[in-house]
Amino acid sequence: MTKIINVIGGSGFIGTRFLKRIFSNNHTLFRIIDKVPSATFPDSVKIGDVRLINQLRETIQDGAIVINLAAEHRDDVVPLRLYEDVNIIGAKNICTVAREKNVKKIIFTSTVAVYGFAQIGIDESGKISPINEYGRTKFEAEKLFKDWQSEEPYERTLIILRPTVVFGEQNRGNVYNLLHQIASGKFIMIGHGENRKSLAYVENVAAFIEYAIDFKPGVYVYNFADKPDLTMNQLIDYVKNILGHSEKTRFRLPFFLGLLIGRIFDFFSIILRRPFMISSIRIKKFCANSVYSTSIEKTGFISPVPLEKALEQTICYEFIEKHSDKTLYFSE
Numbered sequence: 001m002t003k004i005i006n007v008i009g010g011s012g013f014i015g016t017r018f019l020k021r022i023f024s025n026n027h028t029l030f031r032i033i034d035k036v037p038s039a040t041f042p043d044s045v046k047i048g049d050v051r052l053i054n055q056l057r058e059t060i061q062d063g064a065i066v067i068n069l070a071a072e073h074r075d076d077v078v079p080l081r082l083y084e085d086v087n088i089i090g091a092k093n094i095c096t097v098a099r100e101k102n103v104k105k106i107i108f109t110s111t112v113a114v115y116g117f118a119q120i121g122i123d124e125s126g127k128i129s130p131i132n133e134y135g136r137t138k139f140e141a142e143k144l145f146k147d148w149q150s151e152e153p154y155e156r157t158l159i160i161l162r163p164t165v166v167f168g169e170q171n172r173g174n175v176y177n178l179l180h181q182i183a184s185g186k187f188i189m190i191g192h193g194e195n196r197k198s199l200a201y202v203e204n205v206a207a208f209i210e211y212a213i214d215f216k217p218g219v220y221v222y223n224f225a226d227k228p229d230l231t232m233n234q235l236i237d238y239v240k241n242i243l244g245h246s247e248k249t250r251f252r253l254p255f256f257l258g259l260l261i262g263r264i265f266d267f268f269s270i271i272l273r274r275p276f277m278i279s280s281i282r283i284k285k286f287c288a289n290s291v292y293s294t295s296i297e298k299t300g301f302i303s304p305v306p307l308e309k310a311l312e313q314t315i316c317y318e319f320i321e322k323h324s325d326k327t328l329y330f331s332e
Helices: 013-022 053-059 081-100 133-150 174-184 202-212 232-243 255-272 280-287 307-320
Strands: 003-008 028-034 045-047 065-068 105-109 157-163 196-201 218-224 226-231
Touching (some): 028 053, 065 081, 081 105, 133 157, 133 218, 157 202, 174 232, 174 307, 196 307, 202 218, 226 232, 226 307
Parallel strands (some): 003 065, 065 105, 157 218
Antiparallel strands (some): 196 226
C-alpha cells in the first residue's frame, strides 16, 4: 500500500536527510510543506506556513502521514511572540487541518529543552521544567497534539520525538561552531570540561522517523540521544585526533569569567539589536551537563551510525574534504 507523507518544515536539515532516506521507496509518495523552497527536492515543495491555516488546508493531503519539523528554535528569536506563533499556533493549525483531512498519524519533533537544566540521565517521565520560550512552547505543542490523538485513541497515532542537540554534515549550529573553533585552533575551554553531553546525529534521527512511520495507534514519547555520552574533554580530544592536532588543551577559562563575558555580549546585543555567537545562555549550556536517557531501544530501533563514526564523518566532510557547492542549514 502506498504511503502519502507530508513533511512540514521538510526543506530543513532533518527533513532533507529524512527525505533522502525514503526518496527511492516506490511505496512512498511525499510532499514538502515549507515556507521556503527545498534545495534538494525543489519539485516536491508546496509553500505553506504553519501560522496560516488556509495554507495548510491547501497543502496537507487527505489521509497523509504528517511529520511536523517546523519550529522557531533559536535562543535569540525576536520578537518572543514568534515562539508562540510558530510552535503553539502552528500546532493548533496542524491539528485542525488534520481533523478535516482525516489524518491518522502525526510525528512531531519536540525537544529535550522541555526539561530545562535537568538532572543527569533524565528519561521521558522526567519533570517538565523549561527555562526558555522554546522549551515552553514546544511542550504546549505536545499537549495540543495529544489532545488531537485522544479524540480517536484507537485510530490515531502520535509519535513525539525529543532530540538532544542534533549535528551532522551541512549543519551550522552549536556543534558545528564548536568543531570549527577546534579546527581553526581558536578554541578556548571554559570550565573543567568534565560535564557530559548527549548528542544526536541527523542520519540517526532521520532513520528513527522513518522507523516510526509504521507504529500502531497510540501515543509514543521518546527522547533521542546517541550513546555514549562524552565529556567535553573527551569530545575535544576525539575531534583533535581526527584532525591530526596533537596539542592538549592547556588554557582553561574559569566558568565565572566565561559567564561574565557572555553577559557583556548580552548587553551589547540589546544595545546594538543584533545577536552574537557568544551569550550567557550559550556559556551556561556549554558548561552544563546535558545527558538524557531514552527508551527507544525498547522499540527495537538501532541507530545505523555509531556516534564516533558520525563525528568522524561530519568532521571529515566539513574540515578535510572539499564541498564547495553544499547547501547549508542554520540552527542552534
